[in-house]
Amino acid sequence: MSDYTLHNYFRSSTSIRVRVALNLKGLDYNYQAYALLPNEHKSEAYLRLNPQGLVPALEIKDTAVLSQSLAIIEYLDEVHPEPSLLPSDALGRARVRALAQIIGCDIHPLNNLRILRKLKADFDADQKTVNAWFAQWVEEGFTALEQRLAEPETGQFCHGDAPSLADICVFAQVLNNARFNIDMTPFPKINAIHARCLKIDAFIRAMPDKQPDAV
Ligand SMILES: N[C@@H](CCC(=O)N[C@@H](CS)C(=O)NCC(=O)O)C(=O)O
Numbered sequence: 001m002s003d004y005t006l007h008n009y010f011r012s013s014t015s016i017r018v019r020v021a022l023n024l025k026g027l028d029y030n031y032q033a034y035a036l037l038p039n040e041h042k043s044e045a046y047l048r049l050n051p052q053g054l055v056p057a058l059e060i061k062d063t064a065v066l067s068q069s070l071a072i073i074e075y076l077d078e079v080h081p082e083p084s085l086l087p088s089d090a091l092g093r094a095r096v097r098a099l100a101q102i103i104g105c106d107i108h109p110l111n112n113l114r115i116l117r118k119l120k121a122d123f124d125a126d127q128k129t130v131n132a133w134f135a136q137w138v139e140e141g142f143t144a145l146e147q148r149l150a151e152p153e154t155g156q157f158c159h160g161d162a163p164s165l166a167d168i169c170v171f172a173q174v175l176n177n178a179r180f181n182i183d184m185t186p187f188p189k190i191n192a193i194h195a196r197c198l199k200i201d202a203f204i205r206a207m208p209d210k211q212p213d214a215v
Helices: 013-024 044-049 069-079 090-104 113-123 127-148 165-179 188-197
Strands: 004-008 030-033 057-060 064-067
Touching: 004 013, 013 069, 013 165, 044 057, 057 069, 064 069, 069 090, 069 165, 090 127, 090 165, 113 127, 127 165, 127 188, 165 188
Parallel strands: 004 030
Antiparallel strands: 004 057, 057 064
């Protein structure tokens, strides 16, 4: 039994991020699933672990429960430094965090399950309107991200030639986009990075269809 337990959901993109980071670092973990559709993440037991009622949370045996995928990944990167998920220089770290946050702060939160549910329940949005909402924020964020990937610091991956925090976020968001049939043709650089991630075992093993709760 590992000291790490990941409380998560197979299809959640923020859960995918943390699974990729754990895999890249070669860390074993226990897998605890919460089905989001029947609201298992709002159960009393889970709210005791993470009062936000959002997955993922990373429990460290007899020590702490961490929440927020980007904070969890940075914790793992500090405690298990190899392979590093952030550049060694301050400017590089700022760039990688900015690329990751285009997705983590400015795309994903607007398109989260609770937001899409609210649009339907309280604003009479039908599925077509919800899909257009989802596409709007992805397209805005990905257009900026695609432009930033034209910068010289970009290599085979978002920053140089090894996967970083930014690639982890790109990978998970592109998987999410597929569920909403987002047209990815305007984003060739993002597509190329996603395709490279798909060749790496740590990314493959984090995919939704590889998880024990996949349906
Ligand atoms: N900023 C948080 C977001 C976590 C989050 O929103 N997770 C989604 C799944 S990807 C969730 O639990 N959604 C449940 C809901 O919206 O009710 C993080 O990065 O961990």
